Amino acid sequence: MNFIPIFPLDVVVYPGEPLNLHIFEPRYKQLINECMRERKAFGIPVVLDKDQGVREYGTSIEILELVKEYENGEMDVRTRGLNVFRILEVVKEIPDKLFSGAIVSYPQNFMASGDSNLANHVFSEVKRLYALLSLSEKFPEQKKPMVSYExxxxxxxxxxxxYELLSIFTEIQRLEYLRRHLDNMTKVVQELEKVKERIQLNGHFKNLSLGDIDL
Structure with missing residues (x-):
């Protein structure tokens, strides 16, 4: 178990993912300054609905660089995701601090898939989806080995x-989750392409025939 300061946000950050933050609220300016001074991480627990508060899982974050500090104390910082944590208890009030914290545990997270065929299949499906969407120029570069978080x-x-993907702790299960999602997405896009083709045919002269038919 560990205690970390927390910065709840409506984003999901994955381990290894870069994240640029503009810090403007007094409590988070204090949090970032303390973390930089003490060279420690903070946590971003996921908030999907403000009425429901923070979710069970989040990601610890390391500060890589203070890019710019403004005259009013606001900051631009480069950060990166480290590890997925599970919140055991939120500590809303900390003496002499404006920010909150949490007692967390770090579930064992298996990063290697052990199944290169599945990883390659998922990447091929991403490529196919981008092609269907005419977004090939934005196609992500494949890395060896590919990790689902990327x-x-x-x-x-x-x-x-x-968020569901964040709460899966084996790479092979994350890849399988993405494979199923991509399969569904591809089917939807293909159906949309068929609809677009039918719409484009409306108003055109068509050669229509059923051939010989016994009436």
Whole structure:
């Protein structure tokens, strides 16, 4: 168990993912200054609905660079996701602090898939989806080995689905989750393409015939 300061946001950050933040609220300016001074991480727990508060899982974040500090104390910082954590208890009030914290545990997270065929299949499906959407120029570069976290934000997941992926702790299960999603997405896009083709045919002269038919 560990205690970390927390910065709740309506984003899902994955391990290894870069994240640029503009810090303007006094409590988070204090949080960032403390973390930089003490060279420690903070946590971004996921908020999908403000009425429901923070979700169970989030990601610890390391500060890489203070890019700019403004006269009013606001900051631009480069950060990167480290590890997925599970919140055991939120500590809303900390003496002499404006920000909150949480007691967290770090579930064991298996990053290697052990199944290169599945990883390659998922990447091929992403490529096919981008081609169907005419977005090939934005196609992500394949890395060896590919990790699910590297493409999770690029395949049209909803915020809820991104959070579900965050709460899966084996790479092979994450890849399988993405494979099923991509399969569904591809089917939807293909159907939309058929609809577009039918719409484009409206108003055109057509050669229509059923051939010989016994009436």
């Amino acid at each position: 493409i999770a934000h690029q395949v049209g997941l909803t915020k809820e689905q991104e």
